[in-house]
Amino acid sequence: MQRKTLIPLALTAAATLGATTLGVINAQSASAALTSNWYASAPYLMPFDNSPPDAIEVMNATGQKAFQLAFILAPNGGGCTPTWDGTRAVSADTDAANLISRIRANGGDVSVSIGGYGGTKLGQTCGTPAATAAAYQQVVTKYGLKAIDFDLEEPEYENAAAVHNELGAAQILQQNNPGLYVSVTTAGTAAGTGWFGQQMLNDAKSLGFTPNNFSIMPFDGGFNGASAQTSALEAFHGILMNTFGWDSATAYAHEGVSMMNGRSDAGEYFRQADFQTVLDYATGHQLARYTYWSVNRDRQCADPNQSTTSGTCSSVPQTAWEFTKYTARFAGATPPTSIPPTSSSPTPSTGACSAPPWSSSTAYTGGALVSYNGHTWKAQWWTQGETPGSAGVWVDQGTCGGTGTTQPPTCPPAWSSSTAYNGGATVSYGGHKWTAKWWTQGDIPGNNSQGVWTDNGAC
DSSP: OOOBOOOOOOOOOOOHHHHHHHHHHHHHHTSSOOOHHHHHHOOEEOSSSSOOOOHHHHHHHHOOOEEEEEEEEOOTTOOSSOEETTTEEGGGOOHHHHHHHHHHHTTOEEEEEEEOBSSOOHHHHSOSHHHHHHHHHHHHHHHTOSEEEEEOOTTGGGOHHHHHHHHHHHHHHHHHSTTOEEEEEEEOBTTBSOHHHHHHHHHHHHHTOOOSEEEEEOOSSSOOSHHHHHHHHHHHHHHHHHHHOOOHHHHHTTEEEEEEOEEOTTSOEEOHHHHHHHHHHHHHTTOSEEEEEOGGGOSOOSSTTOSSOOSSOOSSOOOTTTTHHHHHHHHTOOOOSSOOOOTTSOOBOOSSSOSOBOOTTOOBOTTOEEEETTEEEEESSOBSSOOBTTBTTEEEEEETTOOSBOOOOOOOSBOOTTOOBOTTOEEEETTEEEEESSOBSSOOTTOOTTOOEEEEEEO
16 A cells, blocks of 8 residues: 655746646647556556656557556645645646657556555545545646546545545546546455445445446555455455445446555565466456556566565566556557567667767657766656756766777665765665765665655666
8 A cells, every 4th residue: 555655856847838738738639538448457657756667668568558647646735736746736747748748649648646655635635525626627637637546545544534525526527527537546455445445435325426446455454465365356346245235247347456566565575476366357357447556666676586665676576567568468458578678778888979968958758868977878768957967867878988888887885774865975775876865864765755865777
């Protein structure tokens, strides 16, 4: 359940007019929605932190067409307006809009997830279902959404009024946006879901609200492997039948699963074979949804068996984007058998700074090469205004004028939990170089809810 909301990297805010224009463009480009099986399979992707991968690279490597962008929250300072991660106002956003446009231009689409673990939810601050719905409608309209996910977790999970606002808002959005695909995601337990999950279902019943699916997250709760997950799904199936009076087929048709790949926050392990077993269960019982957290983690760590949980890798041996192929299969696609090189692979040197100089005003897409301070740098995803060497989006390809394949840069001193680091300090951890954004002590690089460390790539 601990799909952490992290503080995003600072990006340049666009003018309101520019953001509005992009919103109109995106709404128009979304007119041809995907079929619902793609929204039902969309894996979660954090677009602003945890070293976001290039979505187009993932699409090409896996066949996956849709992603669940996370998370929409209330502003950190309070209020009833939607933001990305509590810090980035949707009204002024151009970065997520740009990403969505790129995904759509390549034949895909997105759903947007609201809530997640931690942070202040709009259901807690907006006061009423109608006010909460009005805030979310801004997101639907801005990005021309055809799908939205209500991820009801801590701390609102235990706040009955907040959950009621969220469910009421979901119902209003469903009524005011015909065809909108709505999923509700909540905690899983060995018994299916816990007391608060049952209260959420009871509230939905009292409202007469039926989303496309209710999905549980069978991880971070004493699970380990697929058998524990399918057992929980069977138990949740019984809860859905008993709560709503559905027959077995109807309950399965409104049930979904959201997993976590590799090592979970609680130290559980869910490997490729577990994903296959749950996929077989989901397709065999005609479940409504099969997804996981997260695409940011769908790559191998420097140590493929590291004993810590990372937001940027899975802690199990794998090929890049291997877990996303399971969601593509659930949607009915046949993933490619070979995987294109990842954007962080060693790259031949381009000579004496043959790449164009980096410019703060230029927008770069994943794979773009620039020169800066005598080095060649490669963008891992879309970026603008982020200086090479001080932002994790850029991977150092070595000094200009080198020959052959550039090797990763030398690792700085190893991170220590007892050392206090100032902003700008660099450490090595898990085979990667990390840069502190501000003062920190005891925050593990790649595994802290404050997002203090920026991943600068392998070293």
